[in-house]
Amino acid sequence: MLESHQIAAQEEEMATPRQPILRPFILFILSRLVIESFASDPPLTLDYYSSSCPTVLEIVRKEMECAVLSDPRNAALAVRLHFHDCFVQGCDGSVLLDDTVTLKGEKTASPNVNSLLGYEIIDRIKNKLESECPGVVSCADILTIAARDAVILVGGPYWDVPLGRKDSKTASYDLANENIPTANEGLASIISKFLYQGLSVTDTVALSGAHTIGMARCQNYRARIYGSLGENSHLSSLKSTCTAVEGDDKIAPFDYVTPNVFDNSYYILLLKEDGLLNSDQELYSSLLGIQTKRLVRKYAEDSLAFFQQFSDSMVKMGNITNSDSFENGEVRKNCRFINT
Structure with a gap:
């Protein structure tokens, strides 16, 4: 549960007297929503599976090692799955559910369709765990551990992962469309979506650093490269494969300098106006980014500061839980379908 002094700190971080990012009354409403959403969440623990499935971390790590070894881009896929899961109903595995006659999942929502991949990686991990510890480890926890291991495997920081999530029996196509930040969104809107999840401006900038790995589709960076780029030769060069009307599925790395290494290069590129997405460069x-600009500079100059904050912010994001799933959730046998 967020205490009043934490909310006050978020309010202070969200705005300065000279240039507020959000109007105070909007901030107040969002803060109250954050308090209510976290009020009854049970705690997660580091030793949740110590007796019921002591090999869980080893199994996830080995499967992620195989996945990243076969294709380094799989690291970014695992991280993105975790992000998109936590921003809808909390970190409850809802993003993994397939559509059925009675359930409309989140996979075809606008921010997810053609962009979220890597479901098969989670399937493989789940199958291994069901053989070792049937009915014990939730898909939501698998996503959380896999994201941490993915970051480590491409050079990023380690952090301890609190565990004990349950899998939801529901999904929300509508919330996936509403809650997940999009490629061409403005800064105020992006920050409001993070704040709604209980994540501060600092968390917003640090977590955006996940774009130091991974790729984006032309459909998502077209507006950026056909906008006002001045003398930016790199982004202009992408027009050869991503035309004004064709090439939606062509991909380009967020970080073209070290695309498969988790480092602070993403922020260095932002200083050079080389952000691939409008939402990154924002x-x-x-003009609203007084605090975000300062943080971008900080992380561009100090990779250790970025690593530390990214680790802290990932734990904070992973703790966005769904109180309903704790009461009515389950441990799915197959991450794509609720148990029958």
């Missing part, structure tokens, strides 16, 4: 270039 962190540094938006």
Whole structure:
């Protein structure tokens, strides 16, 4: 549960007297929603599976090692799955559910369709765990551990992962469309979506650093490369494969310098106006971004500061839980379907 002094700190972080990012009354409403959403969440623990499935971390790590060894881009896929899961109903595995006659999942929502991949990686991990510890480890916890291991495997920081989530029996196509930040969103809107999840401006900038790995589709960066780029030769060069009307599925790395290494290069590129997405570059270039610009510079200059904050923010995001899933949730046998 967020205490009043924590909410006050978020309010202070969200705005300065000179240039508020959000109006105070909007901030107040969002803060109250955050308090209510966290009020009854049970605690997660580091030793949750110590007796019931002591090999869970080893199994997830080995499967992620195989996945990243076969294709380094799989690291970014695992991280993105975790992000998109936590921003809808909390970190409850809802993003993994397939559509059925009675359930409309989140996979075809606009921010997810054609962008979220890697479901098969989670399937393989789940199958291994069901053989070792049937009916014990939730898909939501698998996503959380896999994201942490993915970051480590491409050079990023380690953090301890609190566990004990349950899998939801529901999904929300509508919330996936509403809650997940999009490629061409403005800074104020992006920050409001993070704040709604209980994540601060600092969390917003640090977690955006996950784009130091991974790829984006032309459909998502077209507006950026056909916008006002001045003398930016790199982004302009992408027009050869991503035309104004064709090439939606062509991909480009968020970080073209070290695309398969988790480092602070993402922020260095933002300083050079080389952010691939409009939403990335907004962190540094938006007129509203007094605090975000300062943080971008900080992480560009100090990779250790970025690593530490990213670790802290990932734990904070992973703790966005769904109180309903704790009461009515389950441990799915197959991450794509609720148990029958």
